[in-house]
Amino acid sequence: MSKPIPKTVNRPAQCPFCGKLFDYTMYPEIIIPGDSKLKKKVINKTLFFPKCPHCKKEFKLKVGCIYRNETKKEWFIVTDSPESRFETMMKTGDIGFNDISSDDDVLDFMKGLYTRRVVYDVDSFREKILLSDSNYDDRIIELMKLSLSGLLGRENHVPVYRIFLEETAGNTLEFTAIMGVCPPYEYVTVKTPANVYTQYRNKYLDKLGDPREDEYILTDQTWAAKSGLLKNEDAGFIVPT
């Protein structure tokens, strides 16, 4: 049995701009239903993006946090450590929570019941939560991002370093692409009509398995490229506006 995860931890955060330390409240676990205010803070970018009280600059924290949605049976983990064992732990069920009382519970909890994802930064974490909230399949979105990256890279003659969904308001999906080979990167905003998602879903969803399977724990751009689904496709399917 693991110890109950505390609701909040005050930890010193170090500002990457001025190097000074300040106290910041972390939330190791967000559970839905219940923590919907915290979820909103993640989506609004107010939770993991503190403003330094010394130099007043805003930056992105490196954090570890578990998001568990009991209604939708989803479990997303963000970890700042690339050599983290979280992927293995998620596959084997070797994570304990205070409301789980037996090993069988753990296995039921882990296998087949939950859609599980591990990400390595808060932008991706926020994206997973945003997609879940808007009922988008993250694998379809990763395929769209891959296609969009190809298009943007060709148009701008620089590669896309990272790309993520920023907003899902109305009839458009707004992506932010971080472009370049090294810092300083250029930030590009690209909008696509939301029905492009529907086209992608109709085309690719039946080629994918159950989203709760182990192979989707790391659903990201590497996964999308490895899936080979876009191999012989034109990257012009998304029309930037």
Ligand SMILES: [Zn+2]
């Ligand atoms: Zn500062």
